[in-house]
Amino acid sequence: MGEPATLSASGAGGEVLRRECRRAEERIPRRLRRRTALRSARRTARHRHRHRHRRSSMDLRILPLAFTMMVGPQIMSAIIFVTAPRAVRASLAFLAGIALATTAGVAIMRGVAALLGKAVDTGHPSDKGSAGHIIQYVLIGLLVFAAAKNWVGRETAEPPKWLKSLMTAGPRKAFTVGVLLILLMPSDLVVLLTVGIHLQQHHANLGEALAFIGLTVLIAALPLLARLLFGRRAERAMPVVREWMNTHSWLISIIACGVFIALILSEG
Numbered sequence: 001m002g003e004p005a006t007l008s009a010s011g012a013g014g015e016v017l018r019r020e021c022r023r024a025e026e027r028i029p030r031r032l033r034r035r036t037a038l039r040s041a042r043r044t045a046r047h048r049h050r051h052r053h054r055r056s057s058m059d060l061r062i063l064p065l066a067f068t069m070m071v072g073p074q075i076m077s078a079i080i081f082v083t084a085p086r087a088v089r090a091s092l093a094f095l096a097g098i099a100l101a102t103t104a105g106v107a108i109m110r111g112v113a114a115l116l117g118k119a120v121d122t123g124h125p126s127d128k129g130s131a132g133h134i135i136q137y138v139l140i141g142l143l144v145f146a147a148a149k150n151w152v153g154r155e156t157a158e159p160p161k162w163l164k165s166l167m168t169a170g171p172r173k174a175f176t177v178g179v180l181l182i183l184l185m186p187s188d189l190v191v192l193l194t195v196g197i198h199l200q201q202h203h204a205n206l207g208e209a210l211a212f213i214g215l216t217v218l219i220a221a222l223p224l225l226a227r228l229l230f231g232r233r234a235e236r237a238m239p240v241v242r243e244w245m246n247t248h249s250w251l252i253s254i255i256a257c258g259v260f261i262a263l264i265l266s267e268g
Contacts, residue, residue, distance in 0.1 A: 066215035071256035080166045082223040091224040093171035097178020109196030147257035154250040
């Protein structure tokens with residue numbers, strides 16, 4: 001009678017041991033899964049951090065190009081519209097044209113850069129011999145030539161004659177001028193192409209250029225903001241500023257070329 005009882009107790013103990021072993025085996029994969037999930041979450045967090053850092057770095061590099069977008073006839077047009085009879089309406093229409101053209105221009109040049117990237121690899125921003133950098137070096141050469149040309153012709157330099165016709169422009173013409181100044185001015189097309197190449201090299205979309213677009217519109221709006229904030233004083237100052245810019249258009253162009261060259265070189 002004692003022997004079967006011993007066997008029964010031994011069997012029960014073995015069953016308990018097997019259950020504990022199974023539980024231990026089940027717990028091990030769970031721990032491994034938790035560790036794997038934790039490592040994956042950490043890798044994702046690091047990737048997002050690098051992406052945010054890359055995006056902010058990219059924004060800081062292309063943002064200053066907004067200043068070169070508006071130097072020259074662009075800001076001169078904004079000042080003229082502020083001194084026009086229907087200043088506020090004309091200026092707002094002008095800003096709408098600037099915003100639309102800049103957004104469309106960035107989108108178009110981003111597409112051009114993508115097509116160029118398929119035909120010729122624009123390369124990584126850190127690769128000095130990449131096609132993207134070669135294009136930038138060509139732009140530097142063209143800008144140096146343009147600056148030298150402005151310097152040589154400074155004695156006979158005059159602002160475009162069409163600027164005088166803006167004094168009586170209405171909102172419709174102001175909007176058209178805003179669009180055409182961005183999409184037809186060679187200097188602005190060069191800036192937009194540079195932004196497009198930059199977005200392509202960083203695999204960024206149009207949304208990451210919104211800060212650049214917004215700053216471009218803000219700079220164009222400075223004369224209107226000055227008039228709204230300072231009233232009569234701004235109205236008296238604007239014609240003086242306009243005349244100075246008319247007589248020193250060559251200097252403004254050289255400064256714009258120099259700033260653009262410095263920005264391109266700073267990316268290297």
